[in-house]
Amino acid sequence: MxxxxxxxxxxxxxxxxxxxxxxxxxxxxxxxxxxxxxxxxxxxxxxxxxxxxxxxxxxxxxxxxxxxxxxxxxxxxxxxxxxxxxxxxxxxxxxxxxxxxxxxxxxxxxxxxxxxxxxxxxxxxxxxxxxxxxxxxxxxxxxxxxxxxxxxxxxxxxxxxxxxxxxxxxxxxxxxxxxxxxxxxxxxxxxxxxxxxxxxxxxxxxxxxxxxxxxxxxxxxxxxxxxxxxxxxxxxxxxxxxxxxxxxxxxxxxxxxxxxxxxxxxxxxxxxxxxxxxxxxxxxxxxxxxxxxxxxxxxxxxxxxxxxxxxxxxxxxxxxxxxxxxxxxxxxxxxxxxxxxxxxxxxxxxxxxxxxxxxxxxxxxxxxxxxxxxxxxxxxxxxxxxxxxxxxxxxxxxxxxxxxxxxxxxxxxxxSPILSVVLVGLLTKRVPAIAAKLGLLFGMSAYILFNFVIQVDIHFFHLVGLLFVVNVVFMLTVGYFYPQEAYVEVYTEQVDIQPWSMVKPVSLLIALGSVSMYIYLAQNVPSWVMGGYNIFAIASLAYVFWSIARELMKSPRVARRAQDNA
Structure with a gap:
C-alpha cells in the first residue's frame, strides 16, 4: 500500500x-x-x-x-x-x-x-x-x-x-x-x-x-x-x-x-x-x-x-x-x-x-x-x-x-546515412542534392543487406563506421565532379546566437572526465601512459580553474567591489 x-x-x-x-x-x-x-x-x-x-x-x-x-x-x-x-x-x-x-x-x-x-x-x-x-x-x-x-x-x-x-x-x-x-x-x-x-x-x-x-x-x-x-x-x-x-x-x-x-x-x-x-x-x-x-x-x-x-x-x-x-x-x-x-x-x-x-x-x-x-x-x-x-x-x-x-x-x-548527409551538408557548399539522396538510400539498404540478410562476420558497429566513411567519400566525389551552385547560409535572427562565455572550459572539463573514466578503470595500463595522462589532466584542470576565475572577475558584483577597494 x-x-x-x-x-x-x-x-x-x-x-x-x-x-x-x-x-x-x-x-x-x-x-x-x-x-x-x-x-x-x-x-x-x-x-x-x-x-x-x-x-x-x-x-x-x-x-x-x-x-x-x-x-x-x-x-x-x-x-x-x-x-x-x-x-x-x-x-x-x-x-x-x-x-x-x-x-x-x-x-x-x-x-x-x-x-x-x-x-x-x-x-x-x-x-x-x-x-x-x-x-x-x-x-x-x-x-x-x-x-x-x-x-x-x-x-x-x-x-x-x-x-x-x-x-x-x-x-x-x-x-x-x-x-x-x-x-x-x-x-x-x-x-x-x-x-x-x-x-x-x-x-x-x-x-x-x-x-x-x-x-x-x-x-x-x-x-x-x-x-x-x-x-x-x-x-x-x-x-x-x-x-x-x-x-x-x-x-x-x-x-x-x-x-x-x-x-x-x-x-x-x-x-x-x-x-x-x-x-x-x-x-x-x-x-x-x-x-x-x-x-x-x-x-x-x-x-x-x-x-x-x-x-x-x-x-x-x-x-x-x-x-x-x-x-x-x-x-x-x-x-x-x-x-x-x-x-x-x-x-x-x-x-x-x-x-x-x-x-x-x-x-x-x-x-x-x-x-x-x-x-x-x-x-x-x-x-x-x-x-x-x-x-x-x-x-x-x-x-x-x-x-x-x-x-x-x-x-x-x-x-550512418543521416549523420553522413547532415555532416556533409554543414561542412561543404557544393555537394549536390542527388549525392545526398543516393547516400541516404545506399546507407540504409547496404546496412540491412550486410547486417540482417547476408550477416557478414563483422561487428555491426564496425559496419556502421565503414558505411559512414563510404557514404561521405561517395558524396564528396560526386560533389567534386558535379558541383552545385554554392549554398549560402542565412541567419534568421530568431534567437540571439552569442555563445556562452564558459562553453570551452566546461567542454574541456567534460571531455577530461570522459577520458579519465576509461584511463583509471582500464586494467594493465603502462605506467608511462598513466604518468603522461596525469600531467595532461593537471594542466587541463589549471586552465579550467583559470577560466572560472577570469569569468568571476568579470561579474558586476566583483567589479564594483574591486572599484570600491581601489
Whole structure:
C-alpha cells in the first residue's frame, strides 16, 4: 500500500506541475509553441529534458542487463555520449540556431532539396516506430511488472500483465505528448530527471549496503574484489562491445543520436538563445558522466548478489530494485520509471509528429494549412503512432543479446546515412542534392543487406563506421565532379546566437572526465601512459580553474567591489 501511495503521489505532482507551467493557450495552439515551446526553454529545462529523453527504461533495464552479462565495457555508450554532446554544443547547435530550423530535415531541404527532406523525415519516422517507441514501452512494462507484481494483483499470467502495463503507460504517455506539446514534456522531464537520478542512486546505495551488511564502501569493495574483470573499461576481444568499436561505429552512433537525432536536438532548438542552449546541453553531458553509477554498476552488483543466476539478464535490474529498496521507495521509484517511459515515449511521439506535420503535411500535402490545422493533424498522428507502438511493444520480447543491444542494431539502419548527409551538408557548399539522396538510400539498404540478410562476420558497429566513411567519400566525389551552385547560409535572427562565455572550459572539463573514466578503470595500463595522462589532466584542470576565475572577475558584483577597494 505504501508503494502504491507514493507512486500515485509523485505521478500526480509531476502532472500537476507540468500543467500549471504550460496552461497558457499559445503554447499548444500555435505550431512553434507546440513543437518548440515558443523558443523559450532555458538551460535547466533543456538539460533535464535531453537527459530524460535519452535515459529511460531501455537503459535502466537493458543497459544494466548488458553490464550484468559483460561488465563496465558497456559504459562506452554513456561515456562517449558526453564527448559527442560537447561536440553538439560547440559545433552543431550554433549552426542550427543560426538557421532558425525546427527540424533536421528542414535544414537538409535548405541545403539540398525537398526530396532529401522527405526521405530523411521518413527515415526518422521509421526509426522511432521500429527501434524506439515499442522497446521503451516494453522495458517499462518489465520494470513495473517486477516492482508491483501486476500479474499477481490482477490474477493474470505475466504476458497479459505486460500487455496491460504497456497499454496503460503508453496511453498516459500519449496524453503528455499529444495534448501538452514539447514544453509540457520538457518540464515534466526535468522533474522526473531529478527523480530518476535520485532514485537510481538510491538503488545503487541500498544495493551496496545490502552487499556490505550496512557498509556501502565495503559493499563496493566486495563486489570489485569478487568480480574484478567486470570493472575493466577496455574489456577483451570477445566483449559484446569491443573497445575498438569506440573509434568506428560507436562514435558515429553517438554523434547521430546527440547531434542530429530529431527527438534530442528538438529540445535544444527550443532554447531562448544560444547561451541557454549550450548551458542545457553541457548540463546534460555532466549528468551523463554520473549515469554509469545508475545504469551500469547496479547490473554488476546484481550479478554479484544473484551469482549470475538469472535466466534473462534484462530482469536483473527490476529484481535488484525489488530486493533492496524499502517499500515506500519502491513506489517512488516506480513513479520515476513511469516518468522515464513517458519522457522517451512522449518525446519520440512529439518528434515524429513534428517531422510529419512540418516536413510532409505542411510542405507537400497541404501547403495552405492553418496553424490550428497543423496542430490538429499532429495530435491525430500522435494518437495513431502511440496505438501502433502499444500493439508492437510486447512482440520484441526475448531479444537474444538483450533489448538495448537490439535497439543499437536497429538504429544502425538510420544513424550512418543521416549523420553522413547532415555532416556533409554543414561542412561543404557544393555537394549536390542527388549525392545526398543516393547516400541516404545506399546507407540504409547496404546496412540491412550486410547486417540482417547476408550477416557478414563483422561487428555491426564496425559496419556502421565503414558505411559512414563510404557514404561521405561517395558524396564528396560526386560533389567534386558535379558541383552545385554554392549554398549560402542565412541567419534568421530568431534567437540571439552569442555563445556562452564558459562553453570551452566546461567542454574541456567534460571531455577530461570522459577520458579519465576509461584511463583509471582500464586494467594493465603502462605506467608511462598513466604518468603522461596525469600531467595532461593537471594542466587541463589549471586552465579550467583559470577560466572560472577570469569569468568571476568579470561579474558586476566583483567589479564594483574591486572599484570600491581601489
Amino acid at each position: 505504501l508503494a502504491f501511495i507514493s507512486f500515485i503521489g509523485f505521478t500526480l505532482f509531476v502532472a500537476g506541475f507540468a500543467y500549471y507551467k504550460t496552461h497558457n493557450a499559445h503554447l499548444t495552439n500555435s505550431a512553434e509553441g507546440y513543437f518548440l515551446g515558443g523558443r523559450s526553454l532555458t538551460g535547466v529545462y533543456i538539460g533535464g529534458s535531453m537527459l530524460l529523453m535519452n535515459l529511460s527504461t531501455e537503459h535502466l533495464v537493458g543497459l544494466n542487463g548488458l553490464s550484468f552479462r559483460t561488465g563496465f565495457i558497456v559504459m562506452a555508450w554513456e561515456v562517449m555520449a558526453a564527448m559527442t554532446i560537447v561536440l553538439f554544443a560547440i559545433f552543431f547547435l550554433p549552426r542550427y540556431l543560426k538557421l532558425g530550423i525546427s527540424t533536421i530535415p528542414e535544414f537538409l531541404e535548405r541545403r539540398f532539396d525537398k526530396q532529401t527532406l522527405t526521405i530523411t523525415s521518413f527515415l526518422f519516422l521509421g526509426m522511432y516506430v521500429i527501434s524506439l517507441l515499442p522497446i521503451v514501452l516494453y522495458t517499462g512494462a518489465i520494470a513495473l511488472e517486477s516492482l508491483f507484481q501486476v500479474s499477481t494483483v490482477f490474477n493474470v499470467d505475466k504476458t497479459t500483465a505486460l500487455w496491460l502495463v504497456v497499454w496503460g503507460v503508453g496511453g498516459m504517455g500519449a496524453i503528455y505528448a499529444v495534448f501538452g506539446g514539447i514544453k509540457a514534456i520538457a518540464i515534466a522531464d526535468t522533474i522526473n530527471g531529478v527523480g530518476l537520478i535520485t532514485g537510481g542512486l538510491m538503488v545503487t546505495f541500498f544495493a551496496l549496503s545490502y552487499v556490505g551488511d550496512g557498509d556501502v564502501w565495503q559493499g563496493l569493495v566486495d563486489v570489485y574484489n569478487t568480480n574484478p574483470g567486470k570493472f575493466n573499461s577496455i574489456g577483451d576481444k570477445d566483449s559484446l562491445v569491443p573497445f575498438s568499436t569506440l573509434f568506428t561505429g560507436l562514435i558515429v552512433s553517438n554523434m547521430f543520436f546527440w547531434c542530429t537525432n530529431q527527438s534530442i536536438v528538438q529540445k535544444a532548438l527550443g532554447a531562448k538563445n544560444l547561451a541557454e542552449g549550450q548551458k542545457g546541453v553541457l548540463l546534460c553531458a555532466f549528468f551523463k558522466l554520473m549515469i554509469p553509477s545508475i545504469i551500469i554498476l547496479p547490473g554488476i552488483i546484481a550479478f554479484h548478489i544473484f551469482q549470475g543466476q538469472i535466466d534473462n539478464p534484462d530482469h536483473a535490474y527490476p529484481n535488484l530494485v525489488q530486493l533492496v529498496l524499502p517499500e515506500v521507495l519502491v513506489g517512488f521509484f516506480a513513479a520515476v520509471v513511469v516518468g522515464a517511459v513517458f519522457s522517451t515515449f512522449s518525446g519520440g511521439l512529439n518528434s515524429s509528429v513534428t517531422l510529419f506535420t512540418v516536413n510532409i503535411f505542411k510542405k507537400s500535402l497541404k501547403p495552405d494549412a492553418t496553424e490550428a490545422q497543423i496542430v490538429a493533424v499532429g495530435k491525430y498522428l500522435g494518437l495513431g503512432l502511440a496505438l501502433t507502438a502499444m500493439i508492437v511493444a510486447p512482440l520484441v520480447a526475448n531479444a537474444p543479446d538483450g533489448l538495448f543491444y537490439l535497439i543499437q542494431q536497429l538504429q544502425g539502419i538510420f544513424n
